[in-house]
């Protein structure tokens with residue numbers, strides 16, 4: 316049986332979300348560990364005044380690609396950008412590109428999504444659900460497709476305490492929701508969003524749950540695998556330890572604590588902080604692509620890519636590590652010396668917000684005004700409070716994920732030859 320590296324040799328791979336945090340690491344790892352991969356087709360949109368070509372060329376200059384660049388200075392020739400705005404009908408891929416992709420793609424990795432917690436429902440639905448449907452339709456036109464791998468989230472079913480590697484019934488039939496929201500204006504949708512999302516905390520987890528169902532509906536026609544990472548953090552080992560390029564999840568909180576801005580946060584010290592390094596998720600993604608294509612499981616397999624069951628780590632321990640590490644390696648231009656406390660008590664947290672956040676911000680802004688400068692600290696704190704308010708749901712409770720399919724992949728009869736794909 317082919318090893319993972321052998322399997323990808325000569326294959327053409329389609330990746331959505333390749334300019335994102337996880338997508339970039341996936342592209343790099345494929346180029347590094349599967350040097351004989353034929354081509355990586357990546358769906359990219361122009362953004363922030365940059366054309367698709369400019370964005371891809373900029374991305375390939377990133378430090379993340381250093382080892383690949385060193386090994387093969389021509390690595391960029393394997394990356395073929397395809398212009399695509401996922402929120403548009405047909406993903407706005409030109410008919411010529413559709414033909415090209417239909418003729419050559421062997422594996423699809425669908426990473427693109429909006430991961431914002433405060434995304435208006437219509438937009439989250441458009442990107443996370445409707446675009447996934449469109450991609451599945453495109454996949455069905457691919458003559459040589461061997462596997463379709465969808466990246467979901469371990470929190471798609473965070474309204475449950477115990478989460479198995481199954482696709483749960485969706486909170487609503489996606490087709491009905493799409494049809495109903497089509498005629499509603501944004502104000503009405505905003506009003507009914509809390510009722511719709513019910514016991515989920517945000518439109519992100521809600522639409523990711525709907526997307527899983529939409530993907531599963533195609534399991535008779537496509538060979539599908541679904542990966543559910545928990546909180547994806549900086550790289551563990553590859554391409555080098557500690558690589559990260561965003562403030563999502565806890566990263567922004569850590570930086571704010573390191574800058575001495577964040578002094579208090581509501582979290583449960585004893586709750587498991589289910590963090591998973593991005594390179595582990597990417598290794599698993601490639602292993603799942605291989606397994607799905609080679610073993611062709613009869614039904615869609617779901618992989619809960621979590622760490623808490625194997626190596627539990629708690630928010631309370633993180634507090635200690637974060638603060639001591641910033642004391643050893645202080646950040647530049649810190650507002651105050653780092654010192655932050657986690658509490659699960661609402662009133663105590665409010666007290667410290669007043670004393671350690673708002674009061675110093677007021678004094679600092681007064682000082683800036685006296686110096687003839689624009690006040691800024693209160694604005695920063697308001698944004699920080701909004702962000703941590705949205706994260707608290709995840710830091711205040713525990714979940715238990717079953718991960719039998721991951722164990723099966725690592726140790727079972729599947730024959731996982733994953734020397735270069737530590738999971």
Ligand SMILES: CCCCCCCCCCCCCCCCCCCC(=O)SCCNC(=O)CCNC(=O)[C@H](O)C(C)(C)COP(=O)(O)OP(=O)(O)OC[C@H]1O[C@@H](n2cnc3c(N)ncnc32)[C@H](O)[C@@H]1OP(=O)(O)O
Pocket residue numbers: 430431432433467468469470545546547561562563564565566567568569570571572580582630633634635637638655656657698701702703705706707709710
């Ligand atoms: C002692 C201290 C240690 C404390 C330890 C305890 C820590 C507990 C932390 C708990 C964290 C729990 C996290 C759980 C998450 C699990 C979710 C499931 C995982 C997933 O499936 S997907 C990934 C999750 N998605 C996210 O994390 C996205 C969340 N972010 C948002 O929804 C929005 O960014 C947000 C927060 C609503 C802000 O929106 P907005 O005001 O519009 O700002 P922008 O997004 O445009 O960003 C503006 C600017 O701010 C920077 N930024 C963004 N977030 C943060 C942040 N958290 N902290 C600091 N800075 C942040 C952003 O990069 C932008 O900068 P620019 O320079 O580009 O302007």
Ligand SMILES: NC(=O)C1=CN([C@@H]2O[C@H](COP(=O)(O)OP(=O)(O)OC[C@H]3O[C@@H](n4cnc5c(N)ncnc54)[C@H](OP(=O)(O)O)[C@@H]3O)[C@@H](O)[C@H]2O)C=CC1
Pocket residue numbers: 331332333334335336337338358359360362399400401402425426427428429430442466467468469523543544545546547548561563564
């Ligand atoms: N980060 C995390 O902690 C976790 C992430 N996940 C899942 O992993 C996947 C990747 O997440 P992550 O890399 O962190 O997310 P990012 O936000 O870093 O990347 C999102 C990607 O989707 C692309 N995208 C967004 N909107 C569009 C659009 N309209 N048209 C074309 N492309 C678009 C972005 O492109 P552009 O650069 O043009 O904006 C970007 O490449 C997602 O499915 C997410 O749900 C799951 C669990 C945890």
